[in-house]
Amino acid sequence: MTHLTPDEIIDAVEHTLTPERRAHLTSCGHCRQEAADAAALLREVESVSAVEPSPLFWDHLSDRVRAAIASEGPPPRARRWFDWPVLAPLGALALLVVALVSSVPRSVTPVDRLASSTRLAGTEPADATENEERWAMMFDLVGEVDLDSVVDSGLLGRPGTAERALVHLTASEQEELVRLLREELRSGG
Numbered sequence: 001m002t003h004l005t006p007d008e009i010i011d012a013v014e015h016t017l018t019p020e021r022r023a024h025l026t027s028c029g030h031c032r033q034e035a036a037d038a039a040a041l042l043r044e045v046e047s048v049s050a051v052e053p054s055p056l057f058w059d060h061l062s063d064r065v066r067a068a069i070a071s072e073g074p075p076p077r078a079r080r081w082f083d084w085p086v087l088a089p090l091g092a093l094a095l096l097v098v099a100l101v102s103s104v105p106r107s108v109t110p111v112d113r114l115a116s117s118t119r120l121a122g123t124e125p126a127d128a129t130e131n132e133e134r135w136a137m138m139f140d141l142v143g144e145v146d147l148d149s150v151v152d153s154g155l156l157g158r159p160g161t162a163e164r165a166l167v168h169l170t171a172s173e174q175e176e177l178v179r180l181l182r183e184e185l186r187s188g189g
């Protein structure tokens with residue numbers, strides 16, 4: 001069993017200890033010594049006479065404290081988080097973070113990228129079973145890929161890469177691209 005806590009030592013001195021803990025007190029020399037020391041200290045404190053201050057003392061003390069506080073004046077105003085010079089930039093920063101997070105796609109699945117490229121190239125499999133087998137194989141090989149990994153590997157260009165590539169297409173390449181895009185839109189893809 002554990003030794004008595006300080007609160008239980010006080011209960012022992014005041015004879016209000018529970019019977020279970022009183023049994024421990026009678027069997028444990030360490031706890032008996034602690035209780036005896038606490039009882040001796042309490043007797044010594046009770047034997048000292050304290051002089052009670054005059055009833056006017058508390059009124060005078062209260063007046064002196066009020067005067068000292070009034071003479072110091074109000075405390076200097078610390079910069080608060082609720083002031084506009086602090087809140088306005090924080091709010092703008094929060095809006096910027098929300099806009100960036102909501103506009104950047106979080107992951108690109110290889111299946112989606114491959115599906116769109118095979119439709120454009122006209123290499124769709126003959127039947128749905130063959131298509132499902134290809135996608136299952138792709139997932140087994142690649143799995144989920146997040147956008148940051150794709151960009152870091154160089155497989156996906158930086159923003160604006162497609163626009164720069166379009167600028168460098170010849171007139172006939174641009175016409176073919178327009179034709180392919182129109183076909184795709186008509187087919188509902």
